[in-house]
Amino acid sequence: MSAEQTVWSFVLTVTGVAAFVDFRTQKIPNWLTVTGLFAGITLHALMGGWAGANLALEGASLGLALVLPLVLLRALGAGDWKLMGAVGAFVGPVLLLFVLFGSFCVAGLMAMVRMTWSGRVKETFRNVIVLVRGFISFGLRRNAQVSLDNPQLMKLPFGVAVAVSTMICFLAACWVL
Numbered sequence: 001m002s003a004e005q006t007v008w009s010f011v012l013t014v015t016g017v018a019a020f021v022d023f024r025t026q027k028i029p030n031w032l033t034v035t036g037l038f039a040g041i042t043l044h045a046l047m048g049g050w051a052g053a054n055l056a057l058e059g060a061s062l063g064l065a066l067v068l069p070l071v072l073l074r075a076l077g078a079g080d081w082k083l084m085g086a087v088g089a090f091v092g093p094v095l096l097l098f099v100l101f102g103s104f105c106v107a108g109l110m111a112m113v114r115m116t117w118s119g120r121v122k123e124t125f126r127n128v129i130v131l132v133r134g135f136i137s138f139g140l141r142r143n144a145q146v147s148l149d150n151p152q153l154m155k156l157p158f159g160v161a162v163a164v165s166t167m168i169c170f171l172a173a174c175w176v177l
Contacts, residue, residue, distance in 0.1 A: 003047045006047075007090055010036075011166060014032065014036040014090070015159070015163040016163055018032055018162065019159045019162070022160060023159070023160055028079030028083050028159050032083075032086075034086075037085050041053055041057060044090075056089040056090070056092070058092065058093045059089055059091055061085075062093045062096055062097075063087060064081065064082075064084065067085075080162075083159060083162055100165075101165075102165030103158065104161075105165070107158055107161035110161060111154075114156065
C-alpha cells in the first residue's frame with residue numbers, strides 16, 4: 001500500500017466511524033478525534049519526516065481555526081471542531097479546504113431535506129431571519145434561541161457530512177490521478 005493510500009485509509013476510517021457515532025448519538029467522541037489527530041501527525045511524520053509533520057500540523061491548525069468561530073457561536077459542537085482538526089492532520093491544509101467546503105455543502109443539502117421532510121421550512125426561514133437580524137444589529141454573537149443549546153431545534157450530524165465530503169474528495173483524487 002502506498003503512503004497516499006495509507007493516509008486515505010486512515011482518514012476514511014476516522015470519518016466513517018465519526019459519521020456512524022454522530023448519527024446514532026449526536027456526539028463525536030474525544031477518543032476518536034484526539035486519536036485521529038495524533039495518528040495523522042504521526043503518520044505524516046513517519047512518512048515525510050519534519051516536512052510531513054509540518055504538513056499535518058498546518059492542516060490540523062487550519063481546520064481548528066476555521067471551525068472555531070462556529071463552535072463559539074454554538075452552530076457546531078466541539079466534537080465537530082476536533083474532527084475537522086483530525087481530518088486536517090491527515091489531508092493537509094489544501095485538501096482540508098475542499099473537505100470543509102464539501103462538508104458545508106452536504107450539511108446544507110441534509111438540512112434542506114430534513115426541514116422539508118419534517119415540515120419545518122417556515123420555522124427554519126424565520127430562524128435564519130432572526131439570526132441575520134441579530135448579526136446585523138449586534139455582530140457575531142450567540143443567539144440562545146437558535147443554537148445547539150435549544151433542544152427544540154433540529155440538529156444534524158455534521159460528522160456524516162464530513163464523511164461524505166471526505167469520500168467525495170477521495171473519489172475525486174482517485175479519478176484525477
